[in-house]
Amino acid sequence: MIKVEGVTKRYGPATAVKNVSFNVERGEIVGFLGPNGAGKTTTMRILTGFLPPTEGTAAVGGYDVQKDPIEVKKRIGYLPETPPLYPEMEVVDYLRFVARLKGIEAGVIERRIDSAIERTAVGGVKDKLIGKLSKGYRQRVGLAQALIHGPDVLVLDEPTSGLDPKQIIEVRELIRSLAGEHTIILSTHILSEVSSTCGRVIIINEGRIEANDTPQNLTAQLQGAQALQLEIDGPEDEVLRRLRDVPGVNAVSCENGGGRLICRVEAEKDADIPRRLAETVVNLGWGLYAMQSLGLSLEDIFLKLTAHDEAPAGGEAAAEPETAEPAAAPAGEESE
Amino acid sequence: MKNVLTIAMREFKVYFSSPIAYIVLAMFAAIFGYFFSTGLAYFAQFSAQAAMQGGGMGMPPLNINQFVVAPSLGNMTIVLLFLTPMITMRLFAEEKRSGTIELLLTSPVKDYEIIAGKWLGAMLLFCAMLLVAAANLSILFFYTTPDWRPMLVALLGLVLMGGAMIAAGAFLSTLTKNQIVAGALTFGFLLLLWVLNWATSFSNSTLSEICEFLALSPHFEQFSKGVIELKDVAYYVSAIALGLFLSKRSLESLRWRA
Numbered sequence: 001m002i003k004v005e006g007v008t009k010r011y012g013p014a015t016a017v018k019n020v021s022f023n024v025e026r027g028e029i030v031g032f033l034g035p036n037g038a039g040k041t042t043t044m045r046i047l048t049g050f051l052p053p054t055e056g057t058a059a060v061g062g063y064d065v066q067k068d069p070i071e072v073k074k075r076i077g078y079l080p081e082t083p084p085l086y087p088e089m090e091v092v093d094y095l096r097f098v099a100r101l102k103g104i105e106a107g108v109i110e111r112r113i114d115s116a117i118e119r120t121a122v123g124g125v126k127d128k129l130i131g132k133l134s135k136g137y138r139q140r141v142g143l144a145q146a147l148i149h150g151p152d153v154l155v156l157d158e159p160t161s162g163l164d165p166k167q168i169i170e171v172r173e174l175i176r177s178l179a180g181e182h183t184i185i186l187s188t189h190i191l192s193e194v195s196s197t198c199g200r201v202i203i204i205n206e207g208r209i210e211a212n213d214t215p216q217n218l219t220a221q222l223q224g225a226q227a228l229q230l231e232i233d234g235p236e237d238e239v240l241r242r243l244r245d246v247p248g249v250n251a252v253s254c255e256n257g258g259g260r261l262i263c264r265v266e267a268e269k270d271a272d273i274p275r276r277l278a279e280t281v282v283n284l285g286w287g288l289y290a291m292q293s294l295g296l297s298l299e300d301i302f303l304k305l306t307a308h309d310e311a312p313a314g315g316e317a318a319a320e321p322e323t324a325e326p327a328a329a330p331a332g333e334e335s336e
Numbered sequence: 337m338k339n340v341l342t343i344a345m346r347e348f349k350v351y352f353s354s355p356i357a358y359i360v361l362a363m364f365a366a367i368f369g370y371f372f373s374t375g376l377a378y379f380a381q382f383s384a385q386a387a388m389q390g391g392g393m394g395m396p397p398l399n400i401n402q403f404v405v406a407p408s409l410g411n412m413t414i415v416l417l418f419l420t421p422m423i424t425m426r427l428f429a430e431e432k433r434s435g436t437i438e439l440l441l442t443s444p445v446k447d448y449e450i451i452a453g454k455w456l457g458a459m460l461l462f463c464a465m466l467l468v469a470a471a472n473l474s475i476l477f478f479y480t481t482p483d484w485r486p487m488l489v490a491l492l493g494l495v496l497m498g499g500a501m502i503a504a505g506a507f508l509s510t511l512t513k514n515q516i517v518a519g520a521l522t523f524g525f526l527l528l529l530w531v532l533n534w535a536t537s538f539s540n541s542t543l544s545e546i547c548e549f550l551a552l553s554p555h556f557e558q559f560s561k562g563v564i565e566l567k568d569v570a571y572y573v574s575a576i577a578l579g580l581f582l583s584k585r586s587l588e589s590l591r592w593r594a
């Protein structure tokens with residue numbers, strides 16, 4: 001349904017998106033995950049035809065975004081980062097305007113408005129001026145606007161930002177309920193949002209795709225391991241040494257917490273590990289007060305993936321100059 | 337065409353949900369009313385005098401078109417210099433500021449439809465303004481029998497001139513996110529076009545001829561006398577076309593720069 005191939009977007013000398021490629025099948029919900037400035041909004045703007053890519057192509061429903069913009073736009077419902085609302089219009093008038101703009105036939109406009117209002121639960125405020133709505137309701141009107149023409153593809157840029165927890169849950173449910181008939185791409189910083197709504201995650205950092213998989217696979221694959229937390233009563237150095245010696249353990253770190261040691265153990269995925277750890281501790285005569293499995297969360301993975309570009313400055317240094325590639329390349333050739 | 341009307345009608349309605357429409361209409365009505373009524377009073381006094389002094393001299397009766405209608409409409413052109421920036425400043429600047437431009441540019445509408453819609457919306461308000469003038473003028477028909485054709489021609493001239501001014505204002509509004517800046521730019525630009533022909537009174541070079549041709553107001557002169565000249569129509573129409581074309585270009589480049 002959505003096909004993005006080798007898309008690069010430069011703003012002057014700065015590169016916001018670098019050679020991004022991905023596909024989305026019909027009916028999928030894909031989450032775009034990344035820190036601030038990662039390039040999520042930029043990618044979405046390219047998909048919706050608001051911005052042209054500097055390089056590469058994007059296609060929606062088989063239509064190229066550059067060559068057939070009108071066909072693409074007919075098929076996309078887009079909720080930008082800031083909902084595109086006219087504060088001086090009433091909700092219903094606004095939706096009617098959008099409906100006309102999206103080319104809905106006059107005969108069905110009112111029906112479409114009603115159903116969009118119902119789905120996003122803005123019936124209570126439909127005769128209010130948009131400028132007088134709360135942030136959460138504005139967000140919903142923004143969603144209603146994106147849904148109104150029953151588009152094949154929904155592109156939602158941070159659909160739950162600014163909502164209270166109850167509304168967040170409602171909007172996530174709404175998004176899930178839309179899943180069957182629409183293909184959805186949404187962006188977010190919130191990891192739980194991705195695991196709770198999306199069938200697939202695309203992690204993007206500094207304009208590059210770092211990972212593209214289901215939340216489950218990502219968690220499993222990137223872990224390949226388990227993390228345990230132990231609460232031990234014993235001498236720190238000794239504990240560290242002994243625990244590291246346990247077969248299958250990769251890393252141990254301890255810190256003092258209320259007279260006891262709180263140790264974090266990263267180990268291979270082996271059901272035997274907890275037993276071996278417990279044995280070791282008990283055999284040495286220390287007290288074992290607690291042991292729990294931490295399970296690497298998406299959060300950890302996300303941090304790992306996005307940190308990994310900045311931290312090992314030496315190893316990954318080659319990736320950095322790529323940002324300024326066009327300018328730097330000739331200079332590099334000369335010096336060689 | 338449907339899209340153009342959708343955009344134009346929204347634009348037109350929005351003028352009335354902000355004070356702008358009322359301010360513009362009230363100012364126009366007040367100033368035109370002033371010119372018109374003083375013109376009328378002057379005309380009444382003058383024709384009474386003429387009747388007393390030269391009653392039998394065979395002088396033709398004074399022409400109300402020439403004495404009242406033409407000058408009061410002609411004076412309005414300078415008022416438009418102030419009112420048009422108020423009408424056009426928000427057209428694109430406001431959409432850019434609030435981000436609603438993202439809705440327009442990601443909807444299945446063509447760039448030229450957006451531009452034409454915006455322009456037409458502003459024109460509708462402009463024409464509403466002229467309706468105020470027309471209502472004033474229609475009073476004349478109760479008392480005398482003025483020639484309605486030159487009046488219509490003069491109004492047509494104002495519509496054309498307004499169209500050109502609005503097209504310029506629309507273009508300048510695409511350049512910034514700030515309404516005030518857009519308004520100031522428009523006013524400055526229109527003022528420049530206005531004073532261009534002042535230079536022509538001092539010299540006779542080709543430069544001043546060019547200035548005279550480019551200036552906004554001289555092209556209205558014939559219209560105000562009830563004469564439609566092709567070169568005047570061509571001037572305004574091409575100014576409109578140029579303004580809309582530049583707006584379209586600017587909208588496109590907005591996408592590249594944004």
Ligand SMILES: Nc1ncnc2c1ncn2[C@@H]1O[C@H](COP(=O)(O)OP(=O)(O)OP(=O)(O)O)[C@@H](O)[C@H]1O
Nearest residue numbers: 011016034035036037038039040041042043593594
């Ligand atoms: N109009 C612009 N001109 C110049 N640079 C821009 C422009 N818009 C975005 N950028 C840059 O492009 C990069 C990606 O921005 P983008 O808005 O796509 O990030 P994002 O992932 O949506 O971030 P956030 O989570 O904060 O919304 C940033 O470094 C940003 O500074």
Ligand SMILES: [Mg+2]
Nearest residue numbers: 040041042081
């Ligand atoms: Mg963003």
